Amino acid sequence: MSDFQAASAAKAPPATPKTSGAFSLVAVVGAPNCGKSTLFNRLTGLRQKVANYPGVTVEKRLGRVRVEGGREITLVDLPGIYSLTARSEDERVARGVLLGEMPGLPSPDAVLLVVDSTNLNRNLSLAAPILALGIPTLVVLNMSDDLHSRGGMVDGRRLSERLGVPVVLASAARGEGLETIRAFLSRRSAAPQRLELPVLQDIPGRRRWAVHATGQSGYQAPAAAVWTRRLDSVLLHPLGGPLIFLLVVMAVFQSIFTLAQPLMDGTEAVIAASGLWIGTLLPDSWFRDLLLEGVWAGVGSVLVFLPQILFLFLLIGVMEDSGYLARAAVIADRTMARVGLEGKAFIPLLSAYACAIPAIMATRTIESRRERLATILIAPFMTCSARLPVYVLVIAAFLPEKPLLGPLLGTRAAAMIGLYLLGFGAAVATARLLKSTLLKRRSPLPFTLELPPYRWPTLQSIGLRLADRSLIFLKRAGTVILLVTVVLWFLASVPRTDGEAPEISHSLAGKMGKAVEPVIEPLGFNWKIGIGLITSLAAREVIVGTLGTIYGIEAAEEGGDEGSPGLQQALKQDLTPGAAVALLIFFAFALQCMSTVAVVRRETGGWRLAILQFGYMLALAYFGAWLGKTLVEIWI
Amino acid sequence: MGAVEVGDRMPARTLSDLKRGEEGILDRLEVAAEVAQRLMELGFLPGVRVSAGRAAPGGDPMIFRVDGSEVALRRATARRLILRDSTQVGEEGDNV
Numbered sequence: 001m002s003d004f005q006a007a008s009a010a011k012a013p014p015a016t017p018k019t020s021g022a023f024s025l026v027a028v029v030g031a032p033n034c035g036k037s038t039l040f041n042r043l044t045g046l047r048q049k050v051a052n053y054p055g056v057t058v059e060k061r062l063g064r065v066r067v068e069g070g071r072e073i074t075l076v077d078l079p080g081i082y083s084l085t086a087r088s089e090d091e092r093v094a095r096g097v098l099l100g101e102m103p104g105l106p107s108p109d110a111v112l113l114v115v116d117s118t119n120l121n122r123n124l125s126l127a128a129p130i131l132a133l134g135i136p137t138l139v140v141l142n143m144s145d146d147l148h149s150r151g152g153m154v155d156g157r158r159l160s161e162r163l164g165v166p167v168v169l170a171s172a173a174r175g176e177g178l179e180t181i182r183a184f185l186s187r188r189s190a191a192p193q194r195l196e197l198p199v200l201q202d203i204p205g206r207r208r209w210a211v212h213a214t215g216q217s218g219y220q221a222p223a224a225a226v227w228t229r230r231l232d233s234v235l236l237h238p239l240g241g242p243l244i245f246l247l248v249v250m251a252v253f254q255s256i257f258t259l260a261q262p263l264m265d266g267t268e269a270v271i272a273a274s275g276l277w278i279g280t281l282l283p284d285s286w287f288r289d290l291l292l293e294g295v296w297a298g299v300g301s302v303l304v305f306l307p308q309i310l311f312l313f314l315l316i317g318v319m320e321d322s323g324y325l326a327r328a329a330v331i332a333d334r335t336m337a338r339v340g341l342e343g344k345a346f347i348p349l350l351s352a353y354a355c356a357i358p359a360i361m362a363t364r365t366i367e368s369r370r371e372r373l374a375t376i377l378i379a380p381f382m383t384c385s386a387r388l389p390v391y392v393l394v395i396a397a398f399l400p401e402k403p404l405l406g407p408l409l410g411t412r413a414a415a416m417i418g419l420y421l422l423g424f425g426a427a428v429a430t431a432r433l434l435k436s437t438l439l440k441r442r443s444p445l446p447f448t449l450e451l452p453p454y455r456w457p458t459l460q461s462i463g464l465r466l467a468d469r470s471l472i473f474l475k476r477a478g479t480v481i482l483l484v485t486v487v488l489w490f491l492a493s494v495p496r497t498d499g500e501a502p503e504i505s506h507s508l509a510g511k512m513g514k515a516v517e518p519v520i521e522p523l524g525f526n527w528k529i530g531i532g533l534i535t536s537l538a539a540r541e542v543i544v545g546t547l548g549t550i551y552g553i554e555a556a557e558e559g560g561d562e563g564s565p566g567l568q569q570a571l572k573q574d575l576t577p578g579a580a581v582a583l584l585i586f587f588a589f590a591l592q593c594m595s596t597v598a599v600v601r602r603e604t605g606g607w608r609l610a611i612l613q614f615g616y617m618l619a620l621a622y623f624g625a626w627l628g629k630t631l632v633e634i635w636i
Numbered sequence: 637m638g639a640v641e642v643g644d645r646m647p648a649r650t651l652s653d654l655k656r657g658e659e660g661i662l663d664r665l666e667v668a669a670e671v672a673q674r675l676m677e678l679g680f681l682p683g684v685r686v687s688a689g690r691a692a693p694g695g696d697p698m699i700f701r702v703d704g705s706e707v708a709l710r711r712a713t714a715r716r717l718i719l720r721d722s723t724q725v726g727e728e729g730d731n732v
Contacts, residue, residue: 082677087670119704122679203676204683221704236690236699330692330699330708337710343697445674446667446713451699451706 023109023136025074026185027097030114031126032080033452035142039114039172040077041464043181048468059364060093060105068186076108084129087445088367098133110136112181117141117154117169118222118453125203125210137165138184144169145176146453152222159217173458225453228323232451235327245331248324249350252315263307271300290489298485298545299478305355305385305541306473312354313469314462316347316362321457326449333447339428340435342366342447345375349427352382356596358469360603368447370439374431376600377613380591381427383420386540390587391419393544397568398580422588426620484538488531488546504528504550523586523625524579536592547571578632582625590621648721651686651700652714659687660719667716679703680717 030036041048044063061077078097079090086092093102100107113130115123120141131137141147141156160167166184170177234240275296282288319325325347333343344366352359359379366372395415402411491509495502504510505527512534513527520530528550536543544567551570575583591597591614601610654660662684665672679702680686689699689706697708709717 082674085673087674122703122705126677203673204681207681232690236692238691238693242693326708330697333697333708333710334692334694446671447697447708447710448674448678448713449697449708450678451708 022071023073023185023187025076025106025108026110026112027108028075028077028112028114029094029098029130030078030080030142031082031116031123033450034080034114034116034123035172036080036114037077038458038461039112039140039142039170039181040075041461042172042175042178043185044075046464046467059361065182065185067182071186073185075112076105082126089369090367098130098135108135110138110184110187112140112184113137114140114142114172117144117147118150118152120154120214120219120221121207121210124214125206128206128209131163131165136187138181139163139165139167140172140177140181141167141169142172145171145174146225147222150222150225151220153218153220154214155218159213159219162213162216173455173461228453231454232327235324236330241327241331245328248319248328252312252350255311255315260308260311263311264304267307268300268304271296271303275300286493289493290486293549294485294489295482297548298488298542299482303474306470308385309354309358309473310466310470312351313358313466316351317462317465318457319347321455321461323452323454326451329449330451339431341374341431342368342371343449344447345371348375348379349382352379352384355384355386355473356380356382356593357472357599360596360599363603368445373604373609374434374439376603377434377609378427378430380593380596380613380617381423381430381589383423383588384540384593386593387419387587389541389544390536391416391584393547393567394571394580394584397571398575398577419584419588422585426589430616484535484542485545488535488542488549492549509550523582523622524576524629525583526574528574529583533586533592538592538594540587540592576633577636578629581632582629585628586621586625588621589617589624591617649719650715651688651709651717651719652698652711653719654686654688654698654700656688656690659685662686663718663720665717667713671713675713675717678707679705680707686717686719 028036028040040061040063043065047064049062059079063075063077064072065075066072076097078094081088081091081094084091084095084098086095096102097105098108098111111130111133113127115127117123127139131139139159141154141159144154147154154169156167156169168177168180168184170181172178235244275292278296279288279292282291316325319328329343329346331343332346336343336345345363348359348362348366350359351362356379359382360376363372363375363379366375395412399411399415403409404411404414488509491512492504492507493502494508502510505514509531510527513530516530516534517525517527520533525533528547531550532543532546535546547570548567551567571580597610597614600613601607604610648663649660651660651662662680662682664682665675665680667675680700681703684703687701689701691698692708696711698711698714699706699708700714
């Protein structure tokens, strides 16, 4: 895109100091599903840094590897690509990195070219343009364990002679061949290579070249993956397939609420107990108040969601690595197409029920930019876990529990389901709207999806992903939310008179709430709710802690203790039933989450869509809340 | 369309006409150059043998076995991939 070109033109890549021909930056390249990222993870472990390339939505993954002599080199994991033509953003980035045209990244000294050895003809023809670059390359024939177990074979040495570059048979998932790869990375000089290649734009020509090269290397394609056929006959069965699909979705959904619950309760108990313990250690002072009422209550109420988010990622990770996710996308494609999205959008939208941030990051699997933007823009409508504390608090305060369907469904659960449907409906309507306005232009590339054979997910790759996600989440809790709670605490305790904290209505926070009161008055909200709305701009769940602080509830009851009768009573006095409905609808629609806004900005490569999305959702929230209140008042 | 002339040219068979388990030789891709390039990278090369596998519920998207891998395409895309007339099918398919 033009952004990207401007960025690369503006800044020339800095020259790299190189020590006598030793590699310092090595690119890992390969087609999607070749196990490239598994290899990258194997080699670098947790020493990874993830960022974005400037101006584009593509993730930049850098990792450090220790090689011989204690030296460290940098690996850059390029996006999975089918070719080096500049059709998709991924391809432009991969091409840019390999040619040394990415700002801030020197040109790589060598390439690890990862190919799926179970489909060598096709993979090698895709790899030809990369071999033609003339960068020192090691061809990694990955998944060789699969190749051999299914009766295939290839002579690595003869292929190496044919290609003029070293070749290694490896299995990244099992850690086979890693020593050879490390030895290559430790090399100090690169042998020059000469390679006769067909015209690169001519795919049939490349393909004939690949068949010739593999034929001369004794390549025998493996037999069809028997287990994959067997599993697909069940998982893609015309009737059984969709049924299992629905069961899987429900199980994912249910388990992030039920199975994660004990862990969440445990986390909450630890936070509460540690808060109490610290309270007994510190003398009575403003610092103690800040630490307990601000930091512990605020950050603690967010940390509680960590188990839930990890659980979701564990389940999605297993589905992705096993190969089921691709089948799920195929099954979901038709339904998603009705809304104007594609099958691959299904998983990000499912993850958005836990948290929009990982969901938006998960849209990276969607190839078409238009589909991807649409998915990013509607993801925050899905009822994320941060909305739960708010929903639970308000529903518990206003709606008495009565059975609706015997013991199966009560009024409160029904209200909760209604809120989930409300968010989902808004997402569908917005997707339709986007398709007929902003994202009208059709993407040139149609939906295509390769179905990889089923594989056992490895503990290492899933563990690594979980660690990665926890870090991102903890960073958020440790920065944005910490900052907001501390600032709020200060705003609520100044100006001090005679060394005493002011009444909340006279504090700075109170004044801010009163300033927005005229705007939110039509929704039935007073200045206290106003402060909550302001602080929850940072993150939705903050409003619970904020209201707790404002209503002056005892420190022990604060923070995350959403079921506390004190807070419920106070809310009941301050809100009419109509205003309570308005508050719920407001939270269902509004994008009160700065982290999401920041991620959208990063993923869409600019502020424009992030601001548009925020404004649109705020407007919808305001009018939806007003409408909800008005309807309730007519009805009552 | 005018009157149907019996015995005249049948409309060309496409990938979307393949029933499960059936196979055919791909003749040409009637799509924009950019799309053709992507499909060829996925293995849909002229002259290659393609067989239809399972499909999603409702028959769309369809899954094709081509060049050693399985690829899902929407019917709308599959309709643009024209099969070689079965009378001309030779030994050209160089794949499984």
